[in-house]
Amino acid sequence: MKTFIYRIITKLKAEIKNPQGEVVENIVKRLSISSDLKVNTGKFYEIKIFDDNLENANKKIEKISKEILTNPLIETFEIISIEEYR
Amino acid sequence: MKACVINFLGSNCVDETAQSLLKAGFFVDIINQNETNLERYNLIVLSGGFSWGDYVSCGRIAKFSPVISAIKEKIKQKNSFILGICNGFQILCEANILLGALLENENQKFISRDVDLIFKNKTFKLPIAHHQGRYYIDDIDKLKDCDLIKYQNNPNGSYYDIAGLYDKKNKVMGLMPHPERNYITPFKGEDGKIIFDFIKEELK
Amino acid sequence: MKLYQKLNISDFLYQKIVEKLKREPNDFETYLFSAMHSEHCGYMHSKKYINDFYKENNYENENSGCIRLKDHCIFFKIESHNHPCAIEPYQGSMTGIGGIVRDILSLGAKPIALSNSLKFGSLSELKTKYYIDEITRGISDYGNSIGVATITGETIFDKKFNNLPIVNVLALGIIEEKDIKLSSAKSDNLIILLGSKTGVDGLNGASFASGVLDENSSRQSVQIGDPYTKKRLIDAVIEINKLKEITACQDLGASGILSSTSEMAYKGNCAVELYLEKVHTQIESIKPEEIMLSESQERMAFTIENSTEAIEKFDKIAKKYELDYSIIGKTKKGNTYEVYYNDKLLCNLDLGVLCEPYLFDLEKKEPKKLEIFNKKSNLEQFLSMISDDNFSSKEFIYSQFDQEVQGRTSFSQKENSIGILYLKETESFIALLNQTVLDINSKKAVYSAFMSSYRKLVSFGFDFRGITNCLNFANPENKEVQSDFRVAVDELKRLSFLYKIPIVSGNVSFFNEINDEKIPPAVTLGCVGVCENKNRIIKSKINKNDKIYILKNKDEIKSKEIIFNLLENKKVKKVISIGRFGLVGSLLKETLFYDLGFKINYQNYFEQYQKDYVLITDKVLENAVLIGEVIDDKIIFDDISFEKEKIKDIYFNKLTEKMK
Numbered sequence: 038m039k040t041f042i043y044r045i046i047t048k049l050k051a052e053i054k055n056p057q058g059e060v061v062e063n064i065v066k067r068l069s070i071s072s073d074l075k076v077n078t079g080k081f082y083e084i085k086i087f088d089d090n091l092e093n094a095n096k097k098i099e100k101i102s103k104e105i106l107t108n109p110l111i112e113t114f115e116i117i118s119i120e121e122y123r
Numbered sequence: 124m125k126a127c128v129i130n131f132l133g134s135n136c137v138d139e140t141a142q143s144l145l146k147a148g149f150f151v152d153i154i155n156q157n158e159t160n161l162e163r164y165n166l167i168v169l170s171g172g173f174s175w176g177d178y179v180s181c182g183r184i185a186k187f188s189p190v191i192s193a194i195k196e197k198i199k200q201k202n203s204f205i206l207g208i209c210n211g212f213q214i215l216c217e218a219n220i221l222l223g224a225l226l227e228n229e230n231q232k233f234i235s236r237d238v239d240l241i242f243k244n245k246t247f248k249l250p251i252a253h254h255q256g257r258y259y260i261d262d263i264d265k266l267k268d269c270d271l272i273k274y275q276n277n278p279n280g281s282y283y284d285i286a287g288l289y290d291k292k293n294k295v296m297g298l299m300p301h302p303e304r305n306y307i308t309p310f311k312g313e314d315g316k317i318i319f320d321f322i323k324e325e326l327k
Numbered sequence: 328m329k330l331y332q333k334l335n336i337s338d339f340l341y342q343k344i345v346e347k348l349k350r351e352p353n354d355f356e357t358y359l360f361s362a363m364h365s366e367h368c369g370y371m372h373s374k375k376y377i378n379d380f381y382k383e384n385n386y387e388n389e390n391s392g393c394i395r396l397k398d399h400c401i402f403f404k405i406e407s408h409n410h411p412c413a414i415e416p417y418q419g420s421m422t423g424i425g426g427i428v429r430d431i432l433s434l435g436a437k438p439i440a441l442s443n444s445l446k447f448g449s450l451s452e453l454k455t456k457y458y459i460d461e462i463t464r465g466i467s468d469y470g471n472s473i474g475v476a477t478i479t480g481e482t483i484f485d486k487k488f489n490n491l492p493i494v495n496v497l498a499l500g501i502i503e504e505k506d507i508k509l510s511s512a513k514s515d516n517l518i519i520l521l522g523s524k525t526g527v528d529g530l531n532g533a534s535f536a537s538g539v540l541d542e543n544s545s546r547q548s549v550q551i552g553d554p555y556t557k558k559r560l561i562d563a564v565i566e567i568n569k570l571k572e573i574t575a576c577q578d579l580g581a582s583g584i585l586s587s588t589s590e591m592a593y594k595g596n597c598a599v600e601l602y603l604e605k606v607h608t609q610i611e612s613i614k615p616e617e618i619m620l621s622e623s624q625e626r627m628a629f630t631i632e633n634s635t636e637a638i639e640k641f642d643k644i645a646k647k648y649e650l651d652y653s654i655i656g657k658t659k660k661g662n663t664y665e666v667y668y669n670d671k672l673l674c675n676l677d678l679g680v681l682c683e684p685y686l687f688d689l690e691k692k693e694p695k696k697l698e699i700f701n702k703k704s705n706l707e708q709f710l711s712m713i714s715d716d717n718f719s720s721k722e723f724i725y726s727q728f729d730q731e732v733q734g735r736t737s738f739s740q741k742e743n744s745i746g747i748l749y750l751k752e753t754e755s756f757i758a759l760l761n762q763t764v765l766d767i768n769s770k771k772a773v774y775s776a777f778m779s780s781y782r783k784l785v786s787f788g789f790d791f792r793g794i795t796n797c798l799n800f801a802n803p804e805n806k807e808v809q810s811d812f813r814v815a816v817d818e819l820k821r822l823s824f825l826y827k828i829p830i831v832s833g834n835v836s837f838f839n840e841i842n843d844e845k846i847p848p849a850v851t852l853g854c855v856g857v858c859e860n861k862n863r864i865i866k867s868k869i870n871k872n873d874k875i876y877i878l879k880n881k882d883e884i885k886s887k888e889i890i891f892n893l894l895e896n897k898k899v900k901k902v903i904s905i906g907r908f909g910l911v912g913s914l915l916k917e918t919l920f921y922d923l924g925f926k927i928n929y930q931n932y933f934e935q936y937q938k939d940y941v942l943i944t945d946k947v948l949e950n951a952v953l954i955g956e957v958i959d960d961k962i963i964f965d966d967i968s969f970e971k972e973k974i975k976d977i978y979f980n981k982l983t984e985k986m987k
Contacts, residue, residue: 049226053259054280056231105179105187108217111224111259132649133555135474139734171732173472176555233467233727236741252471252729303734309749309756310737310866 040122041086041094047107047114048079082106085122095119124326126166127152131185131214136171136303140208143303144168147319156188161197165326166204169211171252171301181225181255182213191218198293204322205295209253212287212297221290221297222269223260228253229280239275240286240300243321247314249300251278251286256299258285272298294325330354334361343685348676355666355673358616359681362582363589366837369684372803373835376689376816380830381823385793388594389510390430390578391500392831394793394855396753400507402436403499405444405761405797405853407836411549412494416458420465420494421552425624427498428475429578430832432561433627435508435568436500439733440748441470443480443496444761444797444851445724448489450716450985455484458492459724459986465552466496467727472554473561477728478739478746481761482721490841495797495834497853499759501752508568510577511595512630514660517638518588518599521567521645521652522560522626523553525584525618526609556625559648564627566644572637579626585619587628588656589664593682595630598661603668607653615668630658689809691817694768705965708933712908713974719981737864742920744906745787747864756864758789758856764907764936769815769848775936777822780854782880782904785887786940788863788894789856794823796833796852801845803837811848819850826883863891867900869921869943871959875914876942876951877929878902883938889950890940898948903941909933911964914941918957919978924971926963927955 049055058076065071084101088094102114126149130137137153144151149166161167175184185191191214197203198220207215215221228234233254240247258281260266272287287298298318306315331341334357344360345351352360362368370377385392391404408423428438443466448455470477475498512518528551568576575595577587584606592599603618613621631637638654645652664681666673703711712718721740730739730746737756738747745760762780766772777794784791796819801808823830839846858864880886893899905913911932918925931937942951955964962969 053226054229056227056229056280060231105183108180108183108224110261111226133472133558135472135558135732136734142734172474173555173558176472176553176558178555232464233471233729235471235729235731236726250731252732254467254471301731304731304736308731308734308737309861310747310864311731 038087038089041088041091042120042122043084043086043098043116044118045082045084045102045106045114045116046079047082047112048077050111050113051077053111124148124165125150125163126168127154127161127164128168128170129154129156129190131156131172131174131188133174133176134170134172134210136208136301139307140168140170140303143306143315143319146307147323154190156185156190159189159193161193164203166206166322167194167197169207169214171209171211174210174214177210182210182217185214186218195220198295201294203294204326206322207297208301208303209299212299213255215295215297221288221295222265223258225255226257226259227255228257234278236278238278238286238300240272241275242272242317243270245317246275247317248305248312249302249314250304251300253299257281268292330357331361334358336361336364340364340685347680353674355616356676358620359585359674359676362585362620363681364684367581368586370835371684372687372689372837373798373812374686376813377833377835380820381827383829385829385831386434387831390433394829394831395504396750396755396857398504399753400436400502400504401499401757401855402431402434402502403497403793403795403853403855404430404832404834405495405497405795405851406430406834407797407799408494408496409491409799409836409839412462413491413841415549416461416492417465418549418551420462421469421554422550422624423494423496424466424469425552425557426580427496428473428557428561429580429627431498431500432564433510433576433578434502435506435565435576436502437565438475438498438500438561439735440499440746440759441475441477441497442746442759442761442853443477443494444763445480446483446485446488446493446763446849448484448492449486450484450982452489455489456986462492462494463724463727469552469554471729471732473558474732476730476732476736476739477725478730478736478748479759479761480725480740481763482724483763483765484716485765487847490844491839491846493799493839493846493849495799495851497761497795499855501750506569508573508576510575510591512591512597512658513574513595514597514658515633516574516630516658517633517654518601518656518658519629519631519641519652520584520606520626520655521563521629521650523556523623524607524609524651525613525621525626526623527613527617527621528623550622550624553625559650560625560627563644563648563650567629567641570637570640572632572634572640573629574632575630577628579628581622583619583621583623583626584628584655589678589681591628591630592658592664593678596662597658598663598678599656599658599665601656601666603666605653605655607651615673619666633657689803689813690806691813692810694770694814705932706967709911709967712912712933713977716982716985718908718912719977720979721982722979723983723986745783747787756858756861758784758787758858760784760854761851762854763849763851765847765849767847769811769850770818772848773815773818773850774822776850776852777819778938779904779906779936780852781826781883782938782940784854784856785890786902786904788865788891789858791826791828791854792857793829793831793855794852795831796850798833798835799839799846799849799851800837801840808845815848815850860895863894865894865897865900869900869918869923869957870945871923871957873900873943873945873957874953875925875927875955875957876944876948877954878940878942878951880938880940886940893942898946899942899944901943903943905937905939905941907935909935909937910941915962915974915978917943919975922975924958924961925955926958926961928964929954932964
């Protein structure tokens with residue numbers, strides 16, 4: 038049995054108004070750090086999967102990300118890293 | 124007529140919702156998320172609360188419950204009414220039983236207050252109490268088969284001022300305001316009756 | 328440095344422990360004493376003074392006391408969570424709610440209402456805004472999620488709290504008296520721990536809360552709240568406590584497993600054997616002393632009859648709510664506290680020595696009489712009132728709290744300064760309010776808070792029935808603080824006997840100071856009133872041309888009868904008791920709610936907490952003094968006139984704007 042560590046980010050789709058992002062945009066502008074920026078926010082998950090091979094583990098992660106971590110109408114996910122734990 | 128209220132782990136408006144249904148003239152059972160036999164119920168209610176703590180997203184985890192599959196089957200038989208209040212509405216959207224999704228409120232805060240609503244040309248007042256009640260739909264035309272419950276003064280940034288919707292074809296209603304709260308409590312008024320009366324009319 | 332010194336036990340207290348124990352404690356025992364003989368657990372500076380209030384057999388020796396209503400008991404208690412909130416305001420306020428709810432729950436009562444008393448620094452400080460945001464969010468996320476309505480509260484801004492916010496939270500619950508479970512254990516029972524895994528979060532919070540904060544106070548001793556587990560725990564405990572096999576129930580708060588198991592046994596005159604390897608834990612590497620002192624949240628302890636049938640019943644309920652549990656020990660005859668870890672005996676202590684810390688004496692001096700100079704003009708007082716943030720509506724805070732979940736709330740902070748619940752169980756109404764008056768004279772502070780609460784309850788048609796109190800003070804080693812504390816307690820005692828209002832529960836929070844900045848004495852009262860006559864509760868709209876009267880209050884009890892009579896016979900629309908901003912301030916809050924102003928002519932416009940009542944009515948009243956009427960768009964008193972719209976904006980919108 039191997040251990041695979043996935044790091045996943047979920048975020049609101051770009052076309053949906055993101056109030057948290059807007060707050061950051063506004064404060065950055067007010068502090069004159071930058072006048073032109075776009076901020077999106079999301080959540081970070083670190084998931085350990087115990088499986089014999091990477092392919093199976095990948096399938097499980099796809100399913101978890103699609104069905105539990107996100108609602109496809111409003112959110113997207115991105116697997117930002119996969120690591121085999123030794 | 125017989126109704127049931129589903130007590131998901133973490134639901135917290137089950138008792139008062141059941142009391143309201145009793146007052147509205149239903150026989151009421153409280154069932155849990157593992158129940159799959161909904162045969163005997165005319166009305167199935169998903170109450171407010173924080174199912175599974177709303178920890179990933181509001182209503183997200185509840186959609187994997189056996190009772191949700193049973194509800195989907197029940198809708199096909201076209202002999203019942205499904206009502207989702209607050210967290211119940213969020214669950215119905217997450218489970219794709221109703222269209223759209225509920226996002227975090229525009230001010231990013233929990234909002235607990237009374238709101239003025241309009242539904243089928245009737246105006247009335249009900250309380251809202253939610254953190255994730257900003258209704259979102261990518262295309263309003265998708266709701267052409269739905270009657271809309273609208274805010275008169277949008278409190279949370281909902282698209283098209285939508286506080287709730289009624290899918291006429293499938294007889295499924297979801298709404299963020301709490302009709303049960305303005306119905307059974309002394310001095311709170313009885314505007315919640317408008318929703319319960321509508322359901323009884325639809326079930327005739 | 329010796330271990331006891333590292334654990335903040337003073338040389339003096341260590342000597343006292345050695346004397347009682349007749350030997351030096353071993354290291355493990357030293358850990359236990361550092362927690363049990365801390366101010367937070369042991370009430371060492373206050374215990375001698377807080378036990379002889381007026382009482383009516385209200386279970387006041389339990390985790391929370393109660394008042395009785397027919398065959399039901401209404402349990403309520405207020406508690407401070409100041410130190411955790413100063414360090415980590417979001418988790419601190421969450422676990423504050425979690426903790427106070429457990430005190431109600433441990434008796435088996437269903438929590439049905441929450442309230443809070445929050446004292447923040449000046450709103451011109453950036454830090455204050457941070458504290459307000461985080462503490463409000465913590466109460467909101469936790470209280471709303473566990474499904475208990477926050478029906479009322481008070482918020483006070485004062486620059487003396489700039490670096491140390493005061494967070495007092497109150498929970499109220501209901502239970503049929505026959506179902507109550509007490510916290511004294513019986514011998515030859517098993518001890519069960521239910522709920523979250525024991526972890527290293529909130530390690531030794533008790534001794535942390537018993538010291539003066541400095542800038543290096545760490546976040547490690549802060550606990551993490553889990554409202555979803557708490558919601559399941561609430562439902563499970565109510566069900567479990569109905570099992571006849573359960574003999575006692577106790578929550579795990581300060582000093583976790585240690586204080587809950589030792590106190591249950593000490594109260595029940597029996598001995599304890601604990602096996603720490605049986606405790607379900609968060610991490611494997613946790614040490615025995617960490618298991619004992621951990622303040623991980625969402626845990627409850629029970630003693631249960633030693634039978635397979637009893638455990639099966641318990642197991643069934645725990646499984647239904649998906650909660651973990653472990654059988655961690657047993658009670659037996661005797662008076663010892665024995666702890667084992669993998670068969671190794673770690674301690675064998677006399678429960679009396681462990682549970683009875685040394686108690687200090689506090690000095691008391693007569694409070695100085697203060698004379699008030701520089702009498703301001705009416706105009707000056709009005710301007711200073713509207714520029715005071717304390718005057719404006721705190722809606723931006725309370726609108727984040729679910730005020731109606733459970734469907735019992737007849738009136739909440741949305742419309743009233745007190746919360747009113749309908750209890751279907753007893754067909755009666757109860758009212759809840761929090762009141763603190765800040766005054767450097769702690770006797771005057773307690774008097775004003777007590778009497779204004781009394782009158783506020785009367786004005787809504789309620790009999791004052793019980794009090795819980797939270798005494799927030801600075802370092803009790805300071806003589807002035809000692810005296811302020813004793814003066815406040817004596818005044819509360821005097822009033823509770825005079826008006827026969829039982830003090831059913833309470834909490835003392837000392838060491839509220841940071842970097843030599845002391846908080847002023849802050850005595851928070853949580854007051855409960857009862858109304859069994861629905862006719863006495865009035866909900867009617869105030870209109871233009873309604874008359875404003877003053878009812879002279881020469882005798883509190885007689886005035887109460889007169890007001891109850893006026894309410895029952897619908898002779899008045901609204902009765903107002905006078906608060907912090909005097910007659911003008913109290914009247915303004917009422918009329919602005921209906922978008923109206925007033926015109927009055929009287930003398931005493933701004934005297935705080937004055938005893939007379941204000942009546943608003945569309946009828947003609949005898950035996951009351953007509954002082955003016957409700958008008959449309961102006962505030963007129965004396966020869967001063969203001970536009971209502973301007974005041975309305977200040978009242979409703981100022982704080983929301985300031986928080987941006």
